[in-house]
Amino acid sequence: MSFGIDDLPVRDELRGKSPYGAPQLDVPVRLNTNENPYPLPEPLVERIAERVRAAARDLNRYPDRDAVELRTGLAAYLTKTGHHRLGVENVWAANGSNEVIQQLLQTFGGPGRTAIGFEPSYSMHALIARGTGTRWISGPRGEDFTIDLAAAQKAIAEHRPDVVFVTTPNNPTGTAVPPETVLALYDAAQAAKPSMVVVDEAYIEFSHGASLLPLLAGRPHLVISRTMSKAFGAAGLRLGYLAAHPAVVDAVQLVRLPYHLSAITQATALAALEHTDTLLGYVEQLKAERDRLVAELRATGYDVVESDANFVQFGRFADSHQAWRKILDRGVLVRDNGVPGWLRVSAGTPEENDAFLDAVRELQKELDA
Numbered sequence: 479m480s481f482g483i484d485d486l487p488v489r490d491e492l493r494g495k496s497p498y499g500a501p502q503l504d505v506p507v508r509l510n511t512n513e514n515p516y517p518l519p520e521p522l523v524e525r526i527a528e529r530v531r532a533a534a535r536d537l538n539r540y541p542d543r544d545a546v547e548l549r550t551g552l553a554a555y556l557t558k559t560g561h562h563r564l565g566v567e568n569v570w571a572a573n574g575s576n577e578v579i580q581q582l583l584q585t586f587g588g589p590g591r592t593a594i595g596f597e598p599s600y601s602m603h604a605l606i607a608r609g610t611g612t613r614w615i616s617g618p619r620g621e622d623f624t625i626d627l628a629a630a631q632k633a634i635a636e637h638r639p640d641v642v643f644v645t646t647p648n649n650p651t652g653t654a655v656p657p658e659t660v661l662a663l664y665d666a667a668q669a670a671k672p673s674m675v676v677v678d679e680a681y682i683e684f685s686h687g688a689s690l691l692p693l694l695a696g697r698p699h700l701v702i703s704r705t706m707s708k709a710f711g712a713a714g715l716r717l718g719y720l721a722a723h724p725a726v727v728d729a730v731q732l733v734r735l736p737y738h739l740s741a742i743t744q745a746t747a748l749a750a751l752e753h754t755d756t757l758l759g760y761v762e763q764l765k766a767e768r769d770r771l772v773a774e775l776r777a778t779g780y781d782v783v784e785s786d787a788n789f790v791q792f793g794r795f796a797d798s799h800q801a802w803r804k805i806l807d808r809g810v811l812v813r814d815n816g817v818p819g820w821l822r823v824s825a826g827t828p829e830e831n832d833a834f835l836d837a838v839r840e841l842q843k844e845l846d847a
Contacts, residue, residue, distance in 0.1 A: 481602055481708050483516070487492065489611075491611070492609070493610060495608065496538055496760070498601060498602055498605055500721065501704075501783055503806070504743065505806065505809050505811045506809040506810070506812065506831045506833065507809060507810045507811065507826065507833045507834060508811045509810065509811060509812055509813075509823045509824040509825075509826050509830060509831075509834055510715075510811045510812050510813040510822075510823075510824065511813070511824065512649070512681075512708065512787070512788055512789050512824045513707075513708075513711075513713050513719050513824065514653060514707075514708060514709070514710075514711035514712075514713070514760065514764065514828045515824075515825075515826040515830060516705075516711055516760045516763075516764075516827070517714070518711055518750075519753065519756055520748065521753065521756075522734070522749060522752075522753040522756070522757075524745050525749040525752060525753070526745070526749040526750075529619070529745035529746065529748060529749045530680050530745050530746060532745070533583070533741040533742055533744070533745040534742075536741065537741060537815075540737045541737055541739060541740055541741035541744060542734075542744065543737050544792055545571050545739050545747060547744070548565060548739070548744045548747055548748055549566045549569045549570065549571055549719075550565075550566045551747075551748055551751040552719050552751070553565055553566050553568060553721075554569060554751075555751055555754060556569070556673075556689075556691060556704075556721055559683075559689070559754075559758075560688075560689040560691035560692070561688065561689075561691070561692060562689075562691040562692040562694060562695070562719075562725035563574045564691070564694075564721055567571070568694075568721055568722060568723070568724060568727065569719055569720065569721055569722040569727065570719060570720050570726075570727045570730055570731075571718070571719040571720075571739060571747075572717075572718055572719070572724075572734070572738060573717070573718070573738065573739065573743070574705065574707065574716040574717065574718045575678070575680055575703050575704065575705040575707070575717045575718030575719075576602055576606065576718065577705060577718060577738070578703050578719065578720050578730075579602065579603065579606050579676070579678075580606050580609070580610065580642065581730045581733050581734060582676055582701060582703075582720070582730060583606055583607055583610040583641060584610050584733040585729050585730050585732060585733050586640055586641050586674045586729075587607060587610050587611075587612030587620050587640055587641050587784075588610055588611050588612055589611040589612075589809065591612055591613070591640040591641070592612065592613040592614070592615055592637060592638075592639045592640055592641075593607045593612050593613070593614055593615065593639055593640065593641035593642070593643065594614075594615040594616075594617045594626055594633060594634065594637060594639040594641070594643065595614075595615075595616070595617060595642075595644075595645070596617040596618065596619050596625050596630060596643075596645075597616045597619065597651065597817065598619070598623070598650060598651065598655055598816075598817050599619075599643070599648055600643075600648075600649045600678060600680075601647045601815075603643045603645075604616070606640075608768065612640075612641070615633070615637050615639060616635075616809065617629075617630055617633045618630065618633065618661070621706070621725040622653075622655055622783075623648070623651040623653050623720060623783055624655075625633055625644070625655060625663075627659055627662055627663075627773075630663060630666075631663070631666045633670070634663065634666045634667055634670055634673075635666065635670055638670040638671050639667070639670075639672065639673055639785065640671075640673055640674075641673065641674045641676060642663060642664075642667045642673055642676065642677075642678045643676050643678060643679075644660055644663060644675065644676070644678070645677075645678040646677060646678070646679065646682070646685075646690070646786075647681045647682065647684065647685055647785070647786035647787040648787075648826035649680070649681065649787065649789075650791055650813070650815040650817060650820075650822045651700040651783050651785075651817075652681075652783055652784065652785030652786060652789060652790050652791055653783060653784060653785075653791060654685055654686070654786040655784065657690055659683075659799060660675075660677060660690055660693060661693065663675060664693075664697060664700060665809055666697070666830070667699070670701060672699060673699060673728075674699050674700075674701060674765045675697075675699060675700050675701070676701045676702075676703060677690055677693075677700065677701065677702045678703050679702055679703065679766075680703070680704065680705045680707070680708055681787035681788060681789075682704070682707055682784070683709035683758065683761050684708070684709065684761060684764065684765055684768065684786065684787050684788045685786040685787070686742075686786050687786065689702070689723060690702060694721060694722065694723070697723075697840040700722065700723075700728070701720050701721070701722040702720060702721045702722070703718065703719070703720045704718065704719050704720070704721070705717070705718045705719075706719075706747060706750060708716070708788060709758065709761050710750050711757060711760060712746075712747075712750055712758050715743065715745070715746055715747060715750070717739075717743060717746075717747045721738050727763055758830065761788075763823045764788050764790075767825045767826070767827075767828060767831055768785055768787070768788055768789070768790060768825040770831065771790045771823065771825060771834075771835070772784075772785060772790055772829060774835050775790065775792045775835075775838065778835075778838060778839050778842050779842050780792045780793065780794075780838070780842070781793050781794050783820075788824060788825045789822050789823060789824045790823050790825070791817070791820050791821070791822045792820065792821060792822075792823065792838075793820040793821065794817045794819040794820065795819050795820070795821070796819075798814055798817070798818065798819055798820060799814050799820060801841065802814040802821055804841050804844070805821070805834075805837050805838065805841060808835055808836075808840060808841075809833065809837070810834045810837045812834070816836060
């Protein structure tokens with residue numbers, strides 16, 4: 479007799495759910511997980527080795543529990559690139575932006591509380607909400623995948639959520655949210671009851687517009703989360719961070735695990751911050767490739783959602799999973815996010831993007847036949 483997960487006393491809200499994950503298949507071109515395709519430059523690799531070697535000498539001791547040096551470096555980066563002055567007291571770091579989100583929901587969500595996001599959006603928001611016992615509410619988006627402000631305000635007034643998620647640029651659609659929309663949602667959330675508004679800026683370095691960091695001024699219930707996985711090309715590092723009022727930074731420390739950021743993680747992230755200019759140069763290359771994908775896909779006859787991220791959502795397909803399979807058969811892996819009629823492709827190197835474009839041109843000819 480087999481014994482499986484359904485035979486365990488799993489919490490009711492987790493039953494029937496699937497863990498987050500994207501298929502990793504052995505194909506020539508993988509453009510399905512929004513990774514930065516460029517390996518870290520050799521000088522940075524050498525600097526990481528130096529910093530890790532120094533940290534290794536003290537691995538018999540616990541790391542800096544508060545990651546002060548790292549948070550100071552992140553605050554300087556945000557101040558320089560986000561045009562809003564921040565100090566170490568405004569920044570918190572954790573193991574990927576997912577842990578940042580988890581700590582926020584552990585602090586401000588939980589049993590008896592609710593969180594709302596506007597879907598389709600980053601699916602981990604809902605998964606982490608359920609994992610922390612927070613009731614999840616799926617808010618509306620328009621047919622063009624932008625946030626329908628009037629409908630969103632109505633949903634906030636009706637449900638009075640404790641946490642509001644706004645993802646800009648949005649994943650999987652790539653759409654950016656205008657500052658005035660975020661301000662209107664923040665005001666709506668505070669009118670319903672004092673609620674935390676979390677702006678997920680995981681892809682902001684790829685945007686045509688500016689970060690929303692300046693909106694933090696005078697808004698203690700606003701949080702902006704970031705990651706080093708995308709623009710910094712450090713998905714394997716697992717380093718996320720947030721910017722907020724110092725009281726928010728104090729609050730999330732109530733739920734953080736002791737010494738949650740290893741000395742090796744902190745050393746590696748600090749090395750990456752030393753090479754910010756070089757890494758942001760790769761971002762500019764990817765932005766150009768992203769724009770090329772948009773133009774070429776449209777020229778081929780596909781519908782494309784305007785993108786401010788390092789990926790592009792394109793369609794429309796009568797059967798998106800079948801289209802995904804046909805692209806895969808041509809040696810290119812893209813992402814089927816379950817958005818009916820649409821697929822998502824990450825911007826890769828020029829050679830990878832050429833292979834993808836060849837595959838979708840062949841697919842379009844097949845569809846037109």
